Amino acid sequence: MKEIQAVKSSLNAVFAIKDLGQLHFSLGLEIAKTKKGIHVCQRKYALEILADAGMAGAKPVSTPMVKKNEKLFEQVVMHDVSAYRRIIGRLLYLVNTRPDISFIVKCLSQFVQAPTKQHHQAAQGILRYIKSSPAQGIFDPKDTDIQIKAFSDSDWASCILTRRSITGFCIFLGESLISWKTKKQNTVSRSSFEAEYRALAATCCEVQWVTFLLEDLDISVHHININCFKVP
Structure with a gap:
């Protein structure tokens, strides 16, 4: 704490700063500290996305993407693509606390140049999923071991257009x-083993x-x- 106060004093000597105390909200991130740990979510930001897209009253769903749909690769482009681009752009920032939508947002972000109606419907499906739990985020427990655990997987040749795998x-x-x-x-990986x-x-x-x-x-x-x- 002495070092923190020294940094604050040094900064305040150059330009005026204000200590806002404990962090609760910053750049759309909501931080809640408890005795068990820290919970970070973007509830307010998620609700703003739903309201901006006119999906605040939409019926929630339990999954962000039902199944892989080859219709996502159809070539009938939307006339007005601004709404789709705005949704994807905001979802890309929401991924900071929602790893559960990372895959489908990655898939749809490939088509911002020329999206189709199917892409827009899929994006609305993500918003319906967010509607079911807008306050979902990441919880970091207080008491934990300092060890790194990593999990890796791949989806072999899952891209219909390029046949490239997903890491x-x-x-x-x-x-x-x-x-x-x-x-x-x-x-392009020539086998599922290579993709893994x-x-x-x-x-x-x-x-x-x-x-x-x-x-x-x-x-x-x-x-x-x-x-x-x-590898299967």
């Missing part, structure tokens, strides 16, 4: 989710970066565990 991983520090990603691989190895390589790079970051913060990691889902 997916999530990384935990103890019981706290700190990093996740779903991304189309840069090259590419996903695992990307996961290892992210784990290494997290380890270096923790070392810079003077935090020593006791154990690293990387898990790769079995």
